[in-house]
Amino acid sequence: MKSVEEFATYYNRPVLKKPHWVWQIWLYFWLGGIGAGCAIISMLAKLFGDQKRVKPIVRAARYISLATGMASPLLLVMDLGRPERFLHMLRILKLRSPLSVGTYIMSANGLFGNLTIARQLVEDGFIPAKSLLGKAATLVPDGLGTGLQGITGFGMGTYTGVLISATAVPLWSEATEILPPLFLSSGLSNAAAALQLVLLASGLDEDTTDFKALETIETAAILTELALLGFGRWKMGALLTKPLTEGRVGKLFLGGAVGGGMVLPLLLQRVSRARWIRFIGAVATLAGGLTMRYCIVEGGKLSADDPQAYHSITRK
Amino acid sequence: MATGFFTDTSVCIGCKACEVACKQWNQLPADGYALTGESYDNTSSLGATTWRHVTFIEQMATKPQIPLLNLTADLPKANLLVEGVPVAPTLPGQDGMPRWLMMSNVCKHCTNAGCLEACPTGAIIRNEFGDVYIQPDICNGCGYCVPACPFGVVELSKDDGRAFKCTLCYDRQKDGLEPACAKACPTDSIIFGEIEELKEVAEKRVEELQSRGYTNAYLYGADESSEVGQLNAFFLLLDKPQVYGLPENPPLPQNKAKNGWLASLAASVVVGAVVAIAFSKGRK
Amino acid sequence: MGRGGATTALWDLEKADCILIMGSNMAECHPVGFRFVVNAREKGAKIIHVDPRFTRTSALANIYAPIRSGTDIVFLGGLINYALESGKYFHEYVANYTNAALLVSENYQDTEELDGLFSGFDPETRTYDSASWQYQLDEQGQPLRDDTLQHPRCVLQILRKHFARYSPEVVEQVCGTPQAIFLQTAETICANSGRERTTAFCYAVGWTQHTTGAQMIRAGAILQLLLGNVGRPGGGLMALRGHATIQGSTDVPTLYNMLPGYMKTPFETSDPPQYKLEDYLKANYAPTGWWYNLPKYMVSLLKAWYGPNATAENGFCFNYLPKVGGDYSYTPMFLNMKDGKMRGMFVMGENFAVGGMNARLEVEAMTKLDWCVVRDLFEVETAVFWKAEGVDPKTVPTEVFLMPAAVVAEKDGTYTNTQRLVQWHDKAVEPPGEARSESWFVYHLGQRLRELYSHSSLERDKPIQQLQWELPTSGPHAEPEVEHVVREISGYRVADHSQVGGFAELADDGTTACGCWIYSGVVSPDGRNLAASRQSDAPGVDSNHQNWAFSWPNNRRILYNRASADPDGQPWSEAKKLVWWDATNGKWTGQDTPDFPLTKAPETPANPDGKGLEAHSGRDPFIMQSDGLGWLFAPNGLKDGPLPTHYEALESPVENPLYKQQVNPTTKEFSRKDNRRNRALDSRYPYVATTYRLTEHHTSGGMSRWIPWLSELQPELFGEIDPELAAEKQLKNGDWATVWTERGEIELKVLVTDRMQTLKIGKRRIHQIGLPYHWGSRGLITGDVVNNMTPLLEEANVQIHEAKTFTCNLRKGRRSPSPVSPPSSSQGVVVTSGGAGQDLARVKKSEKGIS
Ligand SMILES: Nc1nc2c(c(=O)[nH]1)N[C@H]1C(S)=C(S)[C@@H](COP(=O)(O)OP(=O)(O)OC[C@H]3O[C@@H](n4cnc5c(=O)[nH]c(N)nc54)[C@H](O)[C@@H]3O)O[C@H]1N2
Ligand SMILES: Nc1nc2c(c(=O)[nH]1)N[C@H]1C(S)=C(S)[C@@H](COP(=O)(O)OP(=O)(O)OC[C@H]3O[C@@H](n4cnc5c(=O)[nH]c(N)nc54)[C@H](O)[C@@H]3O)O[C@H]1N2
Ligand code: SF4
Ligand code: SF4
Ligand code: SF4
Ligand code: SF4
Numbered sequence A: 001m002k003s004v005e006e007f008a009t010y011y012n013r014p015v016l017k018k019p020h021w022v023w024q025i026w027l028y029f030w031l032g033g034i035g036a037g038c039a040i041i042s043m044l045a046k047l048f049g050d051q052k053r054v055k056p057i058v059r060a061a062r063y064i065s066l067a068t069g070m071a072s073p074l075l076l077v078m079d080l081g082r083p084e085r086f087l088h089m090l091r092i093l094k095l096r097s098p099l100s101v102g103t104y105i106m107s108a109n110g111l112f113g114n115l116t117i118a119r120q121l122v123e124d125g126f127i128p129a130k131s132l133l134g135k136a137a138t139l140v141p142d143g144l145g146t147g148l149q150g151i152t153g154f155g156m157g158t159y160t161g162v163l164i165s166a167t168a169v170p171l172w173s174e175a176t177e178i179l180p181p182l183f184l185s186s187g188l189s190n191a192a193a194a195l196q197l198v199l200l201a202s203g204l205d206e207d208t209t210d211f212k213a214l215e216t217i218e219t220a221a222i223l224t225e226l227a228l229l230g231f232g233r234w235k236m237g238a239l240l241t242k243p244l245t246e247g248r249v250g251k252l253f254l255g256g257a258v259g260g261g262m263v264l265p266l267l268l269q270r271v272s273r274a275r276w277i278r279f280i281g282a283v284a285t286l287a288g289g290l291t292m293r294y295c296i297v298e299g300g301k302l303s304a305d306d307p308q309a310y311h312s313i314t315r316k
Numbered sequence B: 001m002a003t004g005f006f007t008d009t010s011v012c013i014g015c016k017a018c019e020v021a022c023k024q025w026n027q028l029p030a031d032g033y034a035l036t037g038e039s040y041d042n043t044s045s046l047g048a049t050t051w052r053h054v055t056f057i058e059q060m061a062t063k064p065q066i067p068l069l070n071l072t073a074d075l076p077k078a079n080l081l082v083e084g085v086p087v088a089p090t091l092p093g094q095d096g097m098p099r100w101l102m103m104s105n106v107c108k109h110c111t112n113a114g115c116l117e118a119c120p121t122g123a124i125i126r127n128e129f130g131d132v133y134i135q136p137d138i139c140n141g142c143g144y145c146v147p148a149c150p151f152g153v154v155e156l157s158k159d160d161g162r163a164f165k166c167t168l169c170y171d172r173q174k175d176g177l178e179p180a181c182a183k184a185c186p187t188d189s190i191i192f193g194e195i196e197e198l199k200e201v202a203e204k205r206v207e208e209l210q211s212r213g214y215t216n217a218y219l220y221g222a223d224e225s226s227e228v229g230q231l232n233a234f235f236l237l238l239d240k241p242q243v244y245g246l247p248e249n250p251p252l253p254q255n256k257a258k259n260g261w262l263a264s265l266a267a268s269v270v271v272g273a274v275v276a277i278a279f280s281k282g283r284k
Numbered sequence C: 001m002g003r004g005g006a007t008t009a010l011w012d013l014e015k016a017d018c019i020l021i022m023g024s025n026m027a028e029c030h031p032v033g034f035r036f037v038v039n040a041r042e043k044g045a046k047i048i049h050v051d052p053r054f055t056r057t058s059a060l061a062n063i064y065a066p067i068r069s070g071t072d073i074v075f076l077g078g079l080i081n082y083a084l085e086s087g088k089y090f091h092e093y094v095a096n097y098t099n100a101a102l103l104v105s106e107n108y109q110d111t112e113e114l115d116g117l118f119s120g121f122d123p124e125t126r127t128y129d130s131a132s133w134q135y136q137l138d139e140q141g142q143p144l145r146d147d148t149l150q151h152p153r154c155v156l157q158i159l160r161k162h163f164a165r166y167s168p169e170v171v172e173q174v175c176g177t178p179q180a181i182f183l184q185t186a187e188t189i190c191a192n193s194g195r196e197r198t199t200a201f202c203y204a205v206g207w208t209q210h211t212t213g214a215q216m217i218r219a220g221a222i223l224q225l226l227l228g229n230v231g232r233p234g235g236g237l238m239a240l241r242g243h244a245t246i247q248g249s250t251d252v253p254t255l256y257n258m259l260p261g262y263m264k265t266p267f268e269t270s271d272p273p274q275y276k277l278e279d280y281l282k283a284n285y286a287p288t289g290w291w292y293n294l295p296k297y298m299v300s301l302l303k304a305w306y307g308p309n310a311t312a313e314n315g316f317c318f319n320y321l322p323k324v325g326g327d328y329s330y331t332p333m334f335l336n337m338k339d340g341k342m343r344g345m346f347v348m349g350e351n352f353a354v355g356g357m358n359a360r361l362e363v364e365a366m367t368k369l370d371w372c373v374v375r376d377l378f379e380v381e382t383a384v385f386w387k388a389e390g391v392d393p394k395t396v397p398t399e400v401f402l403m404p405a406a407v408v409a410e411k412d413g414t415y416t417n418t419q420r421l422v423q424w425h426d427k428a429v430e431p432p433g434e435a436r437s438e439s440w441f442v443y444h445l446g447q448r449l450r451e452l453y454s455h456s457s458l459e460r461d462k463p464i465q466q467l468q469w470e471l472p473t474s475g476p477h478a479e480p481e482v483e484h485v486v487r488e489i490s491g492y493r494v495a496d497h498s499q500v501g502g503f504a505e506l507a508d509d510g511t512t513a514c515g516c517w518i519y520s521g522v523v524s525p526d527g528r529n530l531a532a533s534r535q536s537d538a539p540g541v542d543s544n545h546q547n548w549a550f551s552w553p554n555n556r557r558i559l560y561n562r563a564s565a566d567p568d569g570q571p572w573s574e575a576k577k578l579v580w581w582d583a584t585n586g587k588w589t590g591q592d593t594p595d596f597p598l599t600k601a602p603e604t605p606a607n608p609d610g611k612g613l614e615a616h617s618g619r620d621p622f623i624m625q626s627d628g629l630g631w632l633f634a635p636n637g638l639k640d641g642p643l644p645t646h647y648e649a650l651e652s653p654v655e656n657p658l659y660k661q662q663v664n665p666t667t668k669e670f671s672r673k674d675n676r677r678n679r680a681l682d683s684r685y686p687y688v689a690t691t692y693r694l695t696e697h698h699t700s701g702g703m704s705r706w707i708p709w710l711s712e713l714q715p716e717l718f719g720e721i722d723p724e725l726a727a728e729k730q731l732k733n734g735d736w737a738t739v740w741t742e743r744g745e746i747e748l749k750v751l752v753t754d755r756m757q758t759l760k761i762g763k764r765r766i767h768q769i770g771l772p773y774h775w776g777s778r779g780l781i782t783g784d785v786v787n788n789m790t791p792l793l794e795e796a797n798v799q800i801h802e803a804k805t806f807t808c809n810l811r812k813g814r815r816s817p818s819p820v821s822p823p824s825s826s827q828g829v830v831v832t833s834g835g836a837g838q839d840l841a842r843v844k845k846s847e848k849g850i851s
């Protein structure tokens, strides 16, 4: 027998419609983040680093962002209901729409990325310097290209956070100030990890490469992430963060993203600096970053389906 | 000047003519054939193929357990139906009386529309009638408008990939016809017209119901000062919005973006500094 | 009151101060008409809904009164009693316009004296002889009257005695309606009737589909007469009809015992057998009142059908009309069919495999036919009877012809709607493929038959040969032009085929032809088809929309509207004026066509030996009746008593608290092995089942279950039960359950809802189970056929069934494969002798201590 009070929701049905987003989106969030991290790292490395010992880092960073930069648009187009219309994204710019703004940031970042990678290909002799293409590739001064890619990299690393928080979904919209920094730091920690992975694999060592810097970056980024998550839990409370603390997604988030992807790498760093340990640590960070993106997207869907959560944030 | 709906739930008989008229006019498919057990509502919510949806809320529990109670004793003496005769405790709809609420829900065509502001392609526009319209030839199915609607109205079509919702019968309005749902409504629970005029009607209506003892009658969505602004489809409700599956205070999601961008900026500076320091340490 | 139609019009409900909706779920079944009820409510009228279930109508009402299905006569009797004893009835109206003052024969005995029977009952034939119900007459043969209304034998006093025991307490005990709510209802209705105010009643099959159905409506009519609400704006009895033109199909009838315009079909069982026109007229003609005109209407009908062949010499071919030799009505038809006494059948627009009582029996009956033609829009359940669940097609000899029918939008024609409004509709599109209209089918079938018999010289083939069966046809399919049928129905002068202006111009000498006298005038003398006119009243004007289509009779919108004026011809009140006497111009005038001789002044005295309406005074509004009065007490016309009295439904878990007589003794039960009855008070069938409709579907679902947009709205068969019963049976909302009777069992999902409530009847708590009956085996959505559980039976007056009340049992879980086999434990009674309910004594012995 239902009492009037029990009708605080309509048969407990969702008030909101959840986004349709599946693997393309969380995979893109992850890769885009890494690409952004690499762009930022290579820029600042060039500016402040020991030029000799950052050269391999910048080089690796450029190849990684080449990969992520190629994958990202593909994933996003795949995700569209009408892929053949992906260019409609560029028919206007709407500053109120993070997705619109983000699309331009991504395009710009990709464009500048092409400049730097082109130059890299010449340097590595994949494109003959004398050739017309080679000449064109080195037209834009190295610093400018790297700079622009780095600056837009900040946008790349943050806009996805703004994008999802500018929705009605309780888990996201209540975390406006948290998600962009979180995504940026995660992108950075993951980029650092990815770079270490590549550089270690190619057998480089401390003398030739500034591994220390990468480790510092990774550690600092992870600590920031943990701080942000803690702050978020405190600010938003149990009801709103339920999707990330309970159920399948919740377990994965706490165990995988936080435990495996943040706490574990930090511990490993303390344990030892043996190559293979550092190797595992990097892999853990990357896996953790991917898991976090997955959990936040899926958690958002759960949150959108929870009328109580939504009513709780829309009460007068 | 905008056109829209005033939906007066106090005269809705739950006949669903609006829901059917909409599907027929717009040639929308059925959503499937399963009994929900949720009163007489078997279509459950608005969506890509349901642009009008009638909700049913049974509130009989307040009904005295007939005939176990001695009703004569329980009559609220105050409320007189006929001179000198107290009201039997079965005045449907009135406070504390058993009631079966029915309400025809639809896209609100918000003045500040989350879906419209979210749309990166500009597919969603405000048309010449002041209504929020999705241009099907532009929409590329990015799906961003979906979580951006504070009322859970717009949805991507599974088979078509594009976003769909009430068009406020743009095609009919262009031909000077009233929307199909309003046309079909036998009790004029759905009234179509100019918002300004509708609001006058609506406010009078509330006063009248109040005076007749429906003290919980009020307008939902008629408040310009709210985040979403005036809803071009606004309602006269008889219970809390949540009861009908509506948010009490719907947000405009894009208002969150500003803080997001600021946080991004701050984060960039901090992170940048950290990275810079990390590398400068590496200098010999 | 004398006419087979609603006395009022839907729009007129808006003028009511109170509307009692009882025996109808108007909001769900007449949603468009219900707008006028809503408007009335918004103007301050009080809406009352009396129903076993809290429905979408109750949701809009001011008062909802729960009631146990089948007990309306107690509720209405209670209201009659209340009106009489509180003196709140409309005395002047009653004294002048009803038979309240007339004295009834000393031989008349009431149910109060005979414990549930009226005088004149013959237990053998289970019929009444109405001799003792007649008036006391003076030497001129005029009824004696006592205008003080005090004489113990006067109708009003008899009424008082008869209903004296129908007190609020009894209402609560029998109907389960809390006294407070009943009193509320009574007060509201009385307070809103009288000179200044009017109350309207709306009913439909929640009243009709009972073994006491006709008497329920009688009770409503009596109450409206007492309150003075008949013939007045915002008053009357709104009979909400069913199918779009179900009214039309009784006016120009599809009934075996009626000819167009409510003239009876000739019976050969009568004595003398009605083979000759004279015999027929003698039997049915009334010297006074409207039926004085019967000969004009009958002869004109025969002229319309047999044309030049109909002459005074051959009695206008009267003898070509088929004669009825017994009960040819719906129910016996199927029993005869099942017993192999019928060879073939046309099914045109009916889906009784779902909509028919004891539907399973009807389906099995069809398998006994040699041939069967089904004309429908879809291959509905009835069309596939030969492969129904449990039927082996190999064993079915029937040759079935399924023919696609044109849907309404694919043909010209008329509707006669619930307010007697004949409305023309144009064809919008050509029917697809082989689909053809009904008129096409019948017309061309007739032509071929005439062709077949053209060479015969046998006397018995004359009816076919001499039939006038020519219509102009048009279009690629030689579609008959039905507008010509409308003209024939409206009536014309044989000499020059000029249209008559109305039935007043019809003659009994063969000079006029008219297909249905009550529709006479639907085509105006200047040839306009008034059914096609579409002019509603301009704002500020009130003429009851007289230029919107045509309402029979003679375009009158509110029947008996003479009663809207006082005896002197002036409106009872300014607020409620409708038709009044204009002394200066010497005629009746107002906002409607007067339902009265136009120039007959109020003071005109009755002429005892005058013919027809001359026998009525200028005060008598009920012109159809021989005495021009509204009948509170009906000396004639009803087969089960001159007054409504409460009997339990044939199947009821409750003992009749008022009389020893448990059920209506005149009910025809057709009780046999394949039509078993749940015994009254049988503890194995403790629940009251009632069946009904949902807005989302139409009757058998023959149309709606094929339409996605409707099917998704109510996709599955369900049963509505109250939480207490659900708890008892451990049923959760949405669970599968099986419901069964002696006829069969069905499975459904339960909708557990507080809208159904447990009723306290005496010491017992009675549960009612609500069953919408729209589902079957075909279409987009399917479900069990509720009517596999209902009994075939006949109410005595109109042969209606009792789908609204029967008993059943309920258990958790799904049914066994066969929907029909009665539970093996079956001990259902097969009454071979004795009367309805006579086995009650036996039951009581065998069933001691019923819970
Ligand atoms: N949407 C829709 N409209 C229809 C139809 C349809 O199938 N669908 N069918 C049309 C047809 S053919 C007809 S005949 C009409 C029928 O119109 P209605 O008679 O209004 O419809 P029903 O649902 O059969 O029955 C009406 C109500 O009677 C109640 N009832 C049952 N037993 C009793 C009783 O003993 N006393 C009282 N007071 N009430 C009782 C039921 O609970 C139900 O709510 O509707 C017509 N209109
Ligand atoms: N238990 C229970 N049983 C009931 C009732 C109840 O209340 N309870 N109500 C009873 C009542 S009131 C009624 S009226 C009956 C209704 O019972 P039915 O009349 O048997 O049911 P319908 O679905 O109305 O059948 C009409 C059929 O005609 C078809 N049709 C529609 N238009 C046309 C046309 O132009 N030409 C032809 N040839 N076919 C056409 C439709 O497709 C449909 O199959 O049910 C009765 N049965
Ligand atoms: S209700 Fe939702 S879909 Fe409709 S206009 Fe507002 S935001 Fe857009
Ligand atoms: S799905 Fe279509 S309408 Fe919605 S935001 Fe994307 S492009 Fe705009
Ligand atoms: S306005 Fe048109 S599209 Fe919108 S709900 Fe009504 S009928 Fe459907
Ligand atoms: S809004 Fe009108 S059409 Fe829709 S369900 Fe209510 S009454 Fe029927």
Ligand code: SF4
Binding pocket: C029, C030, C031, C032, C033, C244
């Ligand atoms: S279907 Fe026809 S008859 Fe029934 S409510 Fe609608 S308009 Fe009236």
Ligand SMILES: [Mo]
Binding pocket: C205, C241, C242, C243, C246
């Ligand atoms: Mo009917």
